[in-house]
Structure formats: structure tokens, C-alpha cells
Amino acid sequence: MQLLLKNIKQLVTVSADGNLMKAGKDMRNIGVTENASVFIEDGIIRWVGPSKEFPDKMKKDADVIDARDYVALPGFVDAHTHLVFAGSREHEFAMRSQGMTYQQIAEAGGGIMSTVKATRAATKKELKKLAAKRLDAMMKHGTTTAEVKSGYGLDEDNEVKLLEATKELESEHPMTIVPTFLAAHAFPPEYAGRHDDYVSAICERMLPYTAKKNLAKFCDVFCDKGYFTVDQARTILKKAQSLGMESKIHADELENIGASSLAAELSVVSADHLEQITSEEITKLQKSGTIAVVLPGVSFFLSHKYADARSLIDVGVPVAIASDFNPGSCMSFSMPLMMTLACTQMRMTPEEAITAVTLNAAAALKLSQKIGSIEAGKEADIVLCEIPDYRFLAYHFGVNLISKVIKKGTILEFS
Amino acid sequence: MQLLLKNIKQLVTVSADGNLMKAGKDMRNIGVTENASVFIEDGIIRWVGPSKEFPDKMKKDADVIDARDYVALPGFVDAHTHLVFAGSREHEFAMRSQGMTYQQIAEAGGGIMSTVKATRAATKKELKKLAAKRLDAMMKHGTTTAEVKSGYGLDEDNEVKLLEATKELESEHPMTIVPTFLAAHAFPPEYAGRHDDYVSAICERMLPYTAKKNLAKFCDVFCDKGYFTVDQARTILKKAQSLGMESKIHADELENIGASSLAAELSVVSADHLEQITSEEITKLQKSGTIAVVLPGVSFFLSHKYADARSLIDVGVPVAIASDFNPGSCMSFSMPLMMTLACTQMRMTPEEAITAVTLNAAAALKLSQKIGSIEAGKEADIVLCEIPDYRFLAYHFGVNLISKVIKKGTILEFS
Numbered sequence: 001m002q003l004l005l006k007n008i009k010q011l012v013t014v015s016a017d018g019n020l021m022k023a024g025k026d027m028r029n030i031g032v033t034e035n036a037s038v039f040i041e042d043g044i045i046r047w048v049g050p051s052k053e054f055p056d057k058m059k060k061d062a063d064v065i066d067a068r069d070y071v072a073l074p075g076f077v078d079a080h081t082h083l084v085f086a087g088s089r090e091h092e093f094a095m096r097s098q099g100m101t102y103q104q105i106a107e108a109g110g111g112i113m114s115t116v117k118a119t120r121a122a123t124k125k126e127l128k129k130l131a132a133k134r135l136d137a138m139m140k141h142g143t144t145t146a147e148v149k150s151g152y153g154l155d156e157d158n159e160v161k162l163l164e165a166t167k168e169l170e171s172e173h174p175m176t177i178v179p180t181f182l183a184a185h186a187f188p189p190e191y192a193g194r195h196d197d198y199v200s201a202i203c204e205r206m207l208p209y210t211a212k213k214n215l216a217k218f219c220d221v222f223c224d225k226g227y228f229t230v231d232q233a234r235t236i237l238k239k240a241q242s243l244g245m246e247s248k249i250h251a252d253e254l255e256n257i258g259a260s261s262l263a264a265e266l267s268v269v270s271a272d273h274l275e276q277i278t279s280e281e282i283t284k285l286q287k288s289g290t291i292a293v294v295l296p297g298v299s300f301f302l303s304h305k306y307a308d309a310r311s312l313i314d315v316g317v318p319v320a321i322a323s324d325f326n327p328g329s330c331m332s333f334s335m336p337l338m339m340t341l342a343c344t345q346m347r348m349t350p351e352e353a354i355t356a357v358t359l360n361a362a363a364a365l366k367l368s369q370k371i372g373s374i375e376a377g378k379e380a381d382i383v384l385c386e387i388p389d390y391r392f393l394a395y396h397f398g399v400n401l402i403s404k405v406i407k408k409g410t411i412l413e414f415s
Numbered sequence: 416m417q418l419l420l421k422n423i424k425q426l427v428t429v430s431a432d433g434n435l436m437k438a439g440k441d442m443r444n445i446g447v448t449e450n451a452s453v454f455i456e457d458g459i460i461r462w463v464g465p466s467k468e469f470p471d472k473m474k475k476d477a478d479v480i481d482a483r484d485y486v487a488l489p490g491f492v493d494a495h496t497h498l499v500f501a502g503s504r505e506h507e508f509a510m511r512s513q514g515m516t517y518q519q520i521a522e523a524g525g526g527i528m529s530t531v532k533a534t535r536a537a538t539k540k541e542l543k544k545l546a547a548k549r550l551d552a553m554m555k556h557g558t559t560t561a562e563v564k565s566g567y568g569l570d571e572d573n574e575v576k577l578l579e580a581t582k583e584l585e586s587e588h589p590m591t592i593v594p595t596f597l598a599a600h601a602f603p604p605e606y607a608g609r610h611d612d613y614v615s616a617i618c619e620r621m622l623p624y625t626a627k628k629n630l631a632k633f634c635d636v637f638c639d640k641g642y643f644t645v646d647q648a649r650t651i652l653k654k655a656q657s658l659g660m661e662s663k664i665h666a667d668e669l670e671n672i673g674a675s676s677l678a679a680e681l682s683v684v685s686a687d688h689l690e691q692i693t694s695e696e697i698t699k700l701q702k703s704g705t706i707a708v709v710l711p712g713v714s715f716f717l718s719h720k721y722a723d724a725r726s727l728i729d730v731g732v733p734v735a736i737a738s739d740f741n742p743g744s745c746m747s748f749s750m751p752l753m754m755t756l757a758c759t760q761m762r763m764t765p766e767e768a769i770t771a772v773t774l775n776a777a778a779a780l781k782l783s784q785k786i787g788s789i790e791a792g793k794e795a796d797i798v799l800c801e802i803p804d805y806r807f808l809a810y811h812f813g814v815n816l817i818s819k820v821i822k823k824g825t826i827l828e829f830s
Contacts, residue, residue, distance in 0.1 A: 090806035094765050097758040137814060301812075303759055334813030343512040344718055350509050391505035397716075398749030399552060400815065 002062035003040040003409050005382070007051050010071045011036035012390050014358045014373040021291065021363035023318040028351040030098060030371075032203045032390065040380040043408035047300035048374055052246055065411075070403060071390050073354065074337040075144025075381030077361035080293050080322035082182075083148045084131045084162050087118025100260050102302050102329065103226070103254070111162050112152070112186045118154035119162070121301050127165045134325075135175045138333045140414050142402040144381040146178040147322070147365055148352065149220060151185030156206050159183045163215040174407045176381075178365045180248065181207070181216035184228050184236050199232045201237040217366070218269070222250040223259035230258045246366055252276040253298070264288035270320070270364040274307040279315075282308075286316045291364045293320045294356075296341035297330035309346040320360040321353060340397040350391045380409040417477035418824050420457040420797070422466055425486045426451035427805050429773045429788040436706065436778035438733040443766040446788075447805065453487065455795040458823035480826075484816060486805050487791055488769065489789050490559025490796030491750040492776035495687050495708050495737035499546045499562045499577050502533025504742045515743065518641070518669070519716050527567070527601045530742055534567035534577070542580045549740075550590045551628070553748045555829050557817040559796040560591040561736070564635060566600030571621050574598045578630040589822045591796075593780045595663065596622070596631035596805035599643050599651050605606075614647045618654040633684070634783070637665040638674035645673045650731055652681055661781055667691040668713070671774040679703035685779040689722040690714060694730075699722075701731045705781045708735045709771075711756035712745035724761040735775040736768060765806045795824040 013031035016022065022029070037054040039047040039062070040090040047058060092110045105111055107410070119127065131148075138146060148166045153159035163179055170177040183202050191198040210216050219240030223233035227250075237247045246269050251259035253273035263271035264284035271285060272293040285292060294307040312319050321342050325333040332338075348356065362372025371379050384404040385393060391400055405412045431437065437444070452469040454462040454477070462473060507525045511517070520526055534542065546563075553561060563581045568574035585592040598617050606613040625631050634655030638648035642665075642746055652662045661684050666674035668688035678686035679699035686700060687708040700707060709722040713763035727734050736757050740748040747753075754768040763771065777787025786794050799819040800808060808816055820827045 030617050088803060088807065088810075090765075090804055090810040093758065093810040094806050097760065097762055141814070297813075301759055331811045332813035337813035342717055343508065347512055347514065349512050350505075388503060389505055391509050392503065395503075395505040395508040396746045397749035398712075398752035398813070399556070 001042055001409060002059060004059050004062040004064045005038040005067045006054070006064060006074060007073045007380050008036045008038065008070060010034055010390060011038065012071065012073045012354060013048060013376050014074050014355055016359055016368065016373050020368045021318040021360050022355050024313065024316045027313060027319065027355040028349060029355050030351045033168050038374060038382065038408040043380055045374060045376055045380045046378055057058065057298070067384060069386050070384040071387050072374070073383050073385070073390065073407065074358040074372055075383050075407065076142045076357045077145040077322050077365065077372060078138065078143045078325070078333065078335055079147050079270065079361040080295060080324050080408070081146055081148055081333065082149070082151060082324070082326035083134055083146065084127050084165055085119050085152050085327055086122035086127060086130060087115055087327065089114060092328065096302070098239040102393040111328060113189070116152050116154055116188070120158050122326045124161050124165045127162065128169060131165065131169055132173060134333065135169065135173050135287065136414070139175060139405055139412060140402065141334050141336065141381040141400055142334055142405060144176070144405065144407050145362065145365065145367065145371055147178040147180055149180040149182040151182035154183060154186065154188035155190070159206060160215070163210065167215060174412060176371070178218070178367070179216045180218040180220050181210045182220045184221040184233070186222065186227060199235055200223060202236055207239050207243060209244055213243040216245065217249050218246045220248040220250065223257065223262065224250065224253050225255040225257055228303050230262050233259065234262055234266065237268065241266070248272060255285055260285060263290050269366060272322070274312070275305050277308065279311065282312055282315050282317060291320055291360060291363050292317045293322050293326040294342070294346065295322055295330065296346055297332050298324050300341055300345065306346050309342065309348050313348070313352060318360050318363065319352070319356050320364045321356040322361060336393050336401065337397055343394045350394050353394055354390065380406055382406040416457055416824060417474060418821070419474050419477040419479045420482045420487060421455040421469070423451045423453065423482040423485060423487045425449055425805060426453065426789065427486065427488045427769060428463060429489050429770055429792060430790050431774055431783065431788050435783045436733040436775050437748055437770050439728065439731045442728060442734065442770040443764060445689060445766045453789060453797065455824040456750035458795055460789060460791055460793050460795045462478065463791055482799060484801050485799040486802050488798050488800070488805065489773040489787055490798050490820065491557045491717060491772045492560040492780065492787060493553065493738050493740070493748065493750060494536050494562050494685065494735050494776040494779040495710060495739050496563055497566060497739070497741035498561065499541060499542050499565070500530050500534050500567050500742055501545060501581055502530055502742065503527060507783045508745065511717070512608060526743060528604070531567050531569055531603070535573050539576050539580045542577065543584060546580065546584055547588060548586065550588050550750065552827070554590060554820055554827060555753065555817065556749050556815055557798040557820060558748065558750055559820065559822050560593070560777065560780065560782065560786055561678065562593040562595055564595040564597040566597035569601065569603035570605070571616070574621060575624070575630070578625065589827060591786070592822070593633070593701045593782070594631045595633040595635050596625045597635045599636040599648070601637065601642060610647070614650055617651055617682055622654055622658060623791050625719065626660055631660065633663050635663040635665065638672065638677065639668050639669040640667065640672055645677050648674065649677055649681065654682065656681070656738040663687060675700060678705050684781060687737070689727070690720050692723065694726065697727055697732060706735055706775060707732045708737050708807055709757070709761065710737055710745065710780050712747050712753055713739050714789050715756055716745045721761050724757065724763050728763070728767060733775050733778065734767070735779045736771040736772050737776060751816065754809040758809045765809050768809055769805065772827055795821055797821040
């Protein structure tokens with residue numbers, strides 16, 4: 001199986017030159033070549049360079065795409081989603097437009113708990129069907145890898161149901177899927193008044209089972225006011241690390257209770273959200289090598305403060321952008337729109353935004369040795385856009401500019 | 416030619432009961448019926464009501480759509496666009512993300528003048544081709560009527576070229592198009608230092624020719640700091656009114672120089688932008704019956720202040736939402752995304768947003784006697800969305816939820 005993309009109008013490689021992520025000014029260095037070719041064999045990129053230098057003898061029976069109308073970029077990596085859920089919460093959206101806050105809605109029976117109720121009531125098969133439809137739509141918008149968190153089950157059986165649904169989708173759907181265990185998303189009603197008992201249940205039963213069955217690569221905790229304390233988060237994440245799992249943390253979304261300091265202390269792979277991070281904590285993240293995953297769609301959707309991506313980048317923290325796709329705080333999975341939000345609302349440059357949805361997002365999933373850039377040896381996850389220039393992608397917003405999606409060397413067909 | 420939409424899961428009529436627009440609390444009254452039917456003959460809606468009450472004898476040889484999976488809404492009316500232009504300005508987008516303001520970019524040779532340069536250099540045929548492609552994409556996103564302004568020509572020949580291109584598209588494209596004369600969009604470089612001479616050229620030559628040839632329904636002026644003064648705008652708009660043209664005004668976008676007071680004084684049909692309007696002026700607009708066209712995409716794209724839509728509605732000004740689609744300050748024509756912006760950033764309710772993109776937007780084009788709601792006697796411009804509830808449209812953002820577009824009773828096919 002060979003595929004040659006030739007005469008690519010503009011190729012954006014986000015080439016990492018062997019590095020696993022980009023930080024600081026290097027985030028602007030996205031490797032742009034005009035009139036380029038990419039040669040793919042058995043799903044792997046074998047050659048990248050100017051069209052005129054392509055060694056024709058490499059191509060034997062390759063399918064050929066003449067890409068003279070296209071800008072080519074690495075497929076997008078969405079490193080933070082809550083994809084598997086039932087129900088929808090458009091009524092809360094309407095309540096919010098009348099002035100209710102996210103917390104007030106949660107107190108009125110909405111919020112995460114309303115999705116937990118609907119998700120518990122759904123079968124694994126129903127959840128898979130809903131999630132697969134969303135994965136299809138995400139791929140049409142250029143996403144080729146997605147992290148998927150559990151966290152709407154909040155008891156052993158239902159968390160396992162979500163993780164198994166995710167695991168099965170991983171083998172059945174062309175999307176590369178990275179499952180994350182997030183039983184520590186909220187406290188279930190059954191544990192009212194005895195939150196530490198839920199933390200024990202997570203550490204003593206749910207995490208060991210998840211690790212043993214290899215149901216998740218990452219463990220994540222929502223460490224925030226009204227959710228898990230820093231001590232509870234530390235207990236859970238250390239347990240996960242001791243079981244050989246990778247770790248992430250939801251930090252500083254609603255209030256700063258010290259979650260990003262904990263992220264640095266535990267050297268988690270990524271600290272996500274960071275709307276309320278302080279400049280001292282930004283320095284801590286930089287020192288610990290933690291990736292900052294910013295989620296501009298949430299700030300947009302809830303009219304909250306945006307994370308200070310500008311300072312994070314300027315201090316040298318590698319920044320990734322993710323959608324946080326979920327029914328309560330960001331009902332969108334459009335990575336190009338997240339890039340528009342990053343450029344218009346967080347003052348990231350178009351180049352930084354591209355690095356943040358490709359290489360650095362792959363690094364936030366510990367996958368950047370395999371995906372996230374267009375380089376020989378990496379998996380051939382590539383999007384083609386019929387636009388005049390890569391800057392156009394974040395600029396012309398609210399419309400899907402992805403013309404073709406190539407996943408592991410195969411051109412996807414959409415119904 | 417008959418068409419029956421039957422078993423519509425949820426029909427949103429935005430019924431006006433003979434009124435031409437909605438104001439105040441009435442904007443939330445959007446006429447929702449479950450399991451409804453709409454019967455169309457020769458492009459006109461003949462019957463609307465609960466499916467079980469449909470008089471079967473009306474339908475003789477009607478095509479039938481079983482719409483049990485769809486929410487039906489009136490086609491969207493985009494009452495403010497600068498659709499006909501050449502060139503693109505993604506490089507300015509990148510400059511802005513690095514901290515340059517809209518004005519600084521204009522002073523550096525960007526801004527409206529860079530589009531004027533590219534548009535003057537393009538032929539009418541080239542402009543039509545670019546515009547037709549954009550019109551196709553707008554229709555796919557649910558827009559069935561679009562206002563189109565001139566204003567990138569800024570001399571008689573080029574303004575006429577734009578208006579003629581628009582006029583020809585009006586007859587060649589399924590979109591209902593309303594042309595607006597906006598030679599007073601900026602001062603052309605040829606008139607540096609003698610701005611009043613350009614105002615005279617507009618009033619003495621360009622406007623009379625436009626009116627005589629019936630090239631535009633509306634006359635509009637960009638009345639703002641650095642653009643046209645209140646006195647210049649008054650001169651132009653009074654001249655247009657004397658020639659029998661309808662009038663609009665770009666008011667209070669960058670600074671408040673009294674443009675919305677002028678809008679009320681002249682009883683223009685709509686005052687557009689209004690980011691800097693005062694509460695006294697809101698009351699003036701309410702008294703003059705002027706429609707406020709808010710443009711949340713511009714505030715989003717430029718990180719400017721949003722118009723105070725909440726106060727405008729609460730005081731009783733009829734509010735419409737438009738895209739302001741243009742290459743410099745809002746490179747998007749997605750009306751659903753404009754609704755999301757209105758709900759998340761301006762605290763409009765989903766119902767108010769729907770009224771604002773349908774009936775009130777039609778009123779801003781003086782077309783609400785014919786379009787803007789799903790009522791017997793009106794043209795059959797209807798969108799069908801495969802969503803659970805009308806609130807989902809603004810809620811699930813960044814993806815095109817429009818499944819089918821019916822224009823004057825014909826189901827459009829998209830390539």
C-alpha cells in the first residue's frame with residue numbers, strides 16, 4: 001500500500017527534528033514548504049520534501065493525489081474530550097443565557113450529575129453508537145486522534161462500562177483513541193458526606209482493576225473547588241502512577257486551590273484548563289516539563305476567563321489546545337474553531353495554534369514519537385484543506401475547511 | 416409544484432401574526448409545535464399546523480418529506496454582509512494575534528484599503544465567481560436571504576461593477592439577495608485631504624445613477640471616527656431617501672460619534688453594530704422604530720466589546736443578528752455560530768437569537784411581509800436540522816447542523 005501526495009501547494013510539517021514537543025519561540029516554527037511531496041507506505045510516512053526532489057524510483061504502484069489545490073497539515077490531536085455520554089444539555093445552555101452560572105445550574109440538578117444520570121441509564125451499546133457518530137464528525141473536521149475520558153459513570157460498574165465502550169471503539173473506529181480513567185470527575189450522590197470513602201473506592205478497587213485490565217492509559221482528576229481537593233487528587237494520582245499509569249490533572253478551572261502546583265510536584269504529563277493559574281505556578285510547570293492543555297472552547301461557552309496561553313508560551317511551557325468536548329461546558333469538537341478561539345481570544349499566533357493542536361497535543365498523550373508531525377517514520381495522519389494558506393484555517397471560522405482526511409495512509413470516505 | 420413536510424418533529428414558526436417584527440418579550444415567542452405539517456404550493460406556504468389537522472384533500476400530487484427526525488425553522492436571513500470582494504486577509508489575522516489593533520493594521524496599509532485594491536483589480540466575472548461560491552456555502556449553512564453591500568470599489572466604475580455583479584447574482588443564484596449601496600464605506604486614496612468632494616461625488620453622481628438603474632434597495636454609510644462624520648452621513652442618507660432608497664447606517668462600532676442618534680433622527684430602517692451605543696441612544700432607537708442589527712462575529716473576531724443586546728431587547732428595540740461577513744473583521748457567514756455568539760457572549764436567549772436571525776432580520780431588509788417566518792402566504796424558505804430540539808442549534812457549535820434547505824419550495828441539492 002503506497003500513497004503519494006504530490007505537488008502539495010503548501011505543506012506544514014510541524015517537524016520536530018527528533019524532539020517530542022515544542023516550547024517557547026519554537027512553537028512558531030512549523031516547517032512550511034511550497035510545492036512538496038509526501039510518500040507513504042503501509043501507513044507510515046517514508047519521504048517528505050520538495051516535489052522536484054522526490055526520488056521517483058520509490059513509487060512503484062502508489063496511488064497518487066495531485067494536491068496542488070491543497071494545504072497539508074498533520075491530522076489534529078484532541079487531547080482532552082469527554083466523548084462518551086448520553087443525554088444532552090441544551091436546556092442548561094438556555095438557562096445560562098439568562099444569567100445562571102455553571103455552579104448554580106449544577107446546584108439546581110443540572111451539570112455533570114444530569115449527564116451521569118443519563119449515562120448510567122444507557123447501555124454500553126447505546127453509548128458506543130452515540131460516541132461513534134461523534135467520532136465520525138470529529139474526523140470530518142480533521143481530528144485523527146482523540147483522548148476519551150470516562151467520568152460520567154462514577155461507580156465501578158458504570159466507569160468500567162464507559163472504559164470498555166471506549167476500548168471497543170479504539171479497535172472498531174479509524175480514530176486513534178487514548179482512554180483516560182476519570183472516576184474522579186465529581187463525587188457521586190451515593191457518597192454524599194463521605195467523599196474520602198469514594199477516594200478509597202477509586203484507589204483500592206477501581207484503579208487496580210483498570211490497570212490490570214489495561215482499560216486506560218491515563219488517570220485524571222478534577223481537582224477544583226467543590227470537586228477533589230489537592231490531597232485527594234494527590235492520593236489518586238500517586239496510586240495511578242504506582243500502578244504504571246500515566247497521569248493528568250484538571251487544574252485551576254473554577255478556582256485556584258493549588259492543583260497546578262500539584263501537577264508540577266507529581267510531574268504529571270499534562271495540566272489541563274489553567275484559567276486561574278498564577279505566574280509562580282507557570283514557572284513551576286515549566287520546570288517540571290508538564291504540558292499545559294488549554295481549553296478555549298470552555299471559556300467561550302461558559303463566558304469564563306481564558307487561560308493565559310501567552311504567558312505560558314512566553315515562559316517556555318509547551319502548550320497544547322484541546323476541545324474539552326462535553327455536553328455541559330463545551331459542546332464542540334471542532335479543532336479549527338478551537339484554533340480560532342486561541343488566536344482571537346488568547347493571542348496565540350496561527351503557527352502556535354497549529355503546533356498546539358498537532359505535535360504538542362500528541363505529546364500531551366505521550367504519542368508524539370508516532371504522530372503529531374509529518375516526518376519520515378511517523379504514522380501518516382494528514383489533513384488536506386482547499387485554502388490559500390495555512391493561516392486561513394483559523395481565519396475563516398465557522399465552516400469546515402477540511403477537504404480530505406488521511407488516516408494511517410488511508411484516504412477516509414465520509415457518507 | 417406541491418411539497419408537504421409532514422410529521423415535523425418540532426416546528427419553529429416565528430409566527431408574526433401579521434406583525435412585521437418582534438420586540439421586547441415577544442422576541443421569545445417563537446411558536447413551537449411538535450409533530451407539525453407544512454404544505455407548500457408554487458413556492459408559497461399554504462398551510463401550517465399540527466399534522467393530524469392537515470386537510471389531506473389539499474395535497475394532490477405533492478412531493479412528501481417525512482420530517483419526523485427534523486426540527487424545522489425559517490431559513491436564516493443575513494441582513495449585513497460585504498460578500499463581494501477579492502483577495503483575503505489572513506495575514507492581518509496573524510498580525511492581530513500578535514497584538515496589532517484593527518486601526519494599526521489599517522494604517523500599515525491593511526484594512527479595507529487592501530481589499531479595495533484587490534477588488535478594483537478583479538473583473539466583474541471574477542468577483543461573481545468568488546461571490547457565488549460563498550453564496551453556495553452560506554446556503555449550506557441555512558442562509559436563504561442575504562443582504563450584500565458594495566463598498567470595496569470606492570469610485571463610480573468600481574462601485575457600479577460590484578452592484579452589477581450583485582444584481583446579476585440576484586437573478587442567477589437561488590439565494591434571495593438584497594443589494595446595498597455603500598460607497599461611503601471609507602474614503603478612497605484619490606480623495607485624500609478633500610473628503611467632502613467624495614461626499615459630493617456620491618450624492619451628485621453615484622447615488623442618482625444607482626437609484627436610476629435600480630442597482631440597490633438600500634443606501635448605507637460607515638459613520639464612525641476616521642470614516643464618515645455625522646454631517647457627511649446625514650447628507651448622503653438624506654439624498655438617498657430623497658431618491659426613494661431605503662437607508663441603513665454603520666453606527667457606533669469603533670467610537671460613539673453620534674451615529675445612532677442620526678439613525679433615530681432619520682428613521683433609518685436599521686442601525687448596525689452599536690457596540691458603543693449609550694442608554695439614551697437606545698431609547699431614541701426604540702422611539703424611532705429603528706431595528707438594531709448586532710454583529711457578534713465582529714466583536715469576537717477583533718476582540719472588541721460586544722453590543723449590549725440585552726439592554727436593546729429589554730428597552731424594546733427589535734434586534735436582528737447578522738454575520739457582517741467580510742475579509743477584515745469577520746471572516747464567517749455561519750448564522751448558527753452567530754447565534755451561539757449571541758447566546759454565550761451577549762446573553763440573548765436561544766429564542767431571541769432565532770427571532771433575530773429570521774423575522775427581525777427580514778424586517779431589517781424590509782422583507783418581513785414575505786419571508787422570515789413559517790406562515791401561510793409567505794415564501795417557503797425553510798431549514799431542516801437533524802437535532803433533538805431547536806435549542807441544540809446554538810448549543811452544538813462549530814459544526815453544520817443544517818440537513819436540508821428548502822428555498823421557495825424547492826429542496827436544494829448541494830454538490
